[in-house]
């Protein structure tokens with residue numbers, strides 16, 4: 056049984072990195088007047104509250120979005136999405152990636168989401184079906200295989216596993232290669248933790264061998280609490296859209312400025 060619940064981690068530094076780059080990519084993709092598909096294999100619940108017991112217990116959002124928000128340039132699409140979510144759901148609301156995508160997409164675009172945790176799927180349905188999303192209570196890897204190549208063919212897939220199952224590291228290069236073979240124009244965005252143990256390194260070496268032109272962006276940060284094994288977070292993007300490298304560099308500088316400011 057899966058025990059990971061994103062409510063404890065929503066709005067943390069890893070979320071800010073992932074969600075800021077995701078919003079920028081969706082901004083690029085929606086500039087063209089052509090429909091697109093958004094697929095998310097590990098969706099979570101789509102909407103969180105930063106004043107919920109889970110968020111307050113870890114304090115990760117307080118170290119994350121609360122401290123980083125002021126560093127985004129005015130008009131950044133992530134700031135726009137945050138403002139929209141707060142206007143609809145209150146000042147303590149924080150959007151998960153499916154809601155960020157739903158807010159970025161247009162009529163005619165498609166949204167496919169999967170999660171395996173019954174509680175998360177119920178909340179995801181309540182939060183995202185009103186946006187026209189197709190929500191499945193099934194293994195996200197299986198959903199992605201079944202959907203690809205999707206219609207419309209332009210689009211993006213976010214793969215954001217909780218890595219509770221150690222085999223996820225081993226499976227990822229094979230999984231992304233299979234998806235890329237079926238959907239060679241799709242943008243594939245994989246999130247991974249940077250761990251004290253180095254468990255992510257072998258996966259990255261294998262991914263880089265298959266996708267030498269992918270964009271890799273990593274940020275480092277202090278452990279969320281004493282003994283925490285995560286030292287930072289990374290994104291591996293196959294078929295990165297033009298402009299993403301510049302946005303990634305801007306984000307690196309933003310995280311570096313935060314590290315230099317006592318929290």
Ligand SMILES: C[S@@+](CC[C@H](N)C(=O)[O-])C[C@H]1O[C@@H](n2cnc3c(N)ncnc32)[C@H](O)[C@@H]1O
Pocket residue numbers: 057059060061070073096097098099100101150151152153169170171172175193194195196215216217
């Ligand atoms: C890191 S959270 C997702 C957070 C979300 N992407 C966001 O940024 O808002 C990972 C989610 O994956 C779900 N999960 C774990 N294994 C899965 C699988 N094989 N297929 C689909 N969902 C899975 C967990 O229940 C959890 O909700």
